[in-house]
Amino acid sequence: MHSIDTELAVDATGVARRFGARWVLRGASLTLRTGEAAGLVGANGSGKSTLLRILCTLLRPTAGTARIFGADVVQDPDLVRASIGFFSPIPGVYDDLTARENLLFAATMLGRPKRTADETLERVGLTHVSNERVRGFSSGMLRRLALARLLVHSPRLLLLDEPYNNFDVSGIALVNELIRETLARGGAALVVVHDVASAVPVVGPWFTLRDGIVVPSSGIPLGIPSPTPALAMASAGGTR
């Protein structure tokens, strides 16, 4: 390793996780330096989401260790949580609150001023529905709201789980903007993707999860089956 001067954003060694009798991760190791946006690909059920959940302290590893900016995910979860933002495929917003209320709640929980909520709603293009209850939102709008929560947080490390799902072209651009901004601030990003083409403009080194371990990819892993951008856009528009 030659990275004594650069701080490691992610330093995972031998991470394993079992669900019942099934081993999803079998000793995955991964390092990510600040300023890097790594892409992680793999077949369905290969453990990509599990790895992200372990890195963001939502799951404990069955074995192995992982550090985020030097803080251990098991020993110092509070430190880890302060520096990461997790973008899950499930929006995790409250149906009976309005978009604005959802975001104000997030801002309070994150200790951010209330005005950031309104600014962010504007930025993700939800101002016109900010006082509507979330229950009727399309999945694309829900994703925008979840993305807004991440923008309010503006964490040092982004852990994005299939961030391009259900997004139209401008949504994809928003995600890539968020990644660029985070890198510019000296942060890092780990992006799990199926839609490799959308990520290509911002995502740097590529890794593949196979048989429960992480292997570096030599180039952009376009061999991984992924929906074409045209199809992805069609599905994002069609869920409304």
Place this chain on the structure above:
Amino acid sequence: MALRDEWHRARAVAWKDLTAERRSKAGFNAVAALAVTILVLFGFALGPDSEAIRAAAPGALWLAALFAGVLAFNRSYQMELDGGALEPLLMYPGARRALFAGKLMANFVFVLLLLVIVIATSLVLFQVAVPPTWPALLIVVLLGAVGLVTLGTFYAAMASRSRAREVLLPLLLFPMLVPVLLAAIQATKALLVGGAMNDAGAWTSLLVAYDVIFLILTFLAFDYVIEA
């Protein structure tokens, strides 16, 4: 400063829970209707002799509040689990006890409102007069509600994420609540249907002791039950 942040977060969680509960009309109204139904059924079980009904009123009203309240405790976490909101909630930085405090406050308001409805209904159905010592009754109701809600909110955090949550929560909770129920029922009985006033005093101090002990313990232990 840090404590102030925690208070802000706890308040936000409570406000969020209560707002969602208020807007999903099925929530409180249905639970309150259930509580009233239970009271009516108690009337059938104990009546029609009005003396017997009156004597059983304190027990009936606390049990009705307990049976209906249990639904609220599980709902309070179900709300997080349904939309996948628990993950972001757990990801917010800061101590988890703020989450517990928020849920505790929201459930407390919920159970208190439930108790108001249940007591008003009991006064009518069980032909009990409002006692002149109603401020003392209010204190008993508040302390009893704290007891129910503290362990209810705590055990629901486990039960709602286990298999068989519908049966596990009452199974864990009800025996643990025996002291609260006994104390609340007996103190209410002393104040409502008459009895030695010092009875109510002794039971009230038991309620205070129970509430303090389990408030401290649940706050210390919440980290362990919510994280894994």
Place this chain on the structure above:
Amino acid sequence: MTSAVANSPFEAPKSGRWLLFGWLAFAYLIAAQAISIAISPPDRDMGDLQKILYIHVPAAWNMGICYFLVAIYSMRYLWKRDERDDLKAAAAAEVGTLLNGLTLVLGMIWGRPTWGVWWAWDARLTSTLVMFLIFAGYLALRAFVDEPERRAQWSAAAGLFGAINYPIVYMSVRWWRTLHQVQSTPDTLDPSYALSLRLNAFAILFIAIFFIRRRYEAALTERVAEHELQAAVLGGSSRG
């Protein structure tokens, strides 16, 4: 690259080490029973029925010891996070609940001819029943949660709370009795029975220790097997 995972954090118990202790405990129990039946004269009021107390009372005492152990091991688990403490707490809870049930059943068999009823809402009887329900809930919680670490943390909290609640339950039930109708339990224990009672208290204690040990070793063996399976699976991943 070799796997850094140890086989198991602890060793499987050596089978049969406690078997001799078990045999001695049972022999001692039989001897203690024989001595008590031989030396104690039939009670003036209860006749030979009082001999049931030589199991009933020691079972109740040892039930208390078991629940105390549950509290100690639960606290130790939360403090040190050693999985073995969780298994010990579980074993103590199982044996405690069993003794609790035995206490109740024997109490009822004794109460029927003595009081004329199977059940009386006596303070000791009632609080014993409540404890039985509390620890039945504890065992149900263990049965309904599959993930070992989650089960350990949750049941540690539940076990600790249950044990701490015992004096409060007892006090509240006693007040409930005494503040209304005073019905004292007949004082059944003549000082001359003290020796027999003491002999049997130790007999039940040894039996309880033996059973806790057996249940603990069974659970430990199972966990060691799971840990070894885990090690084998993770070791297999180092081929890549």
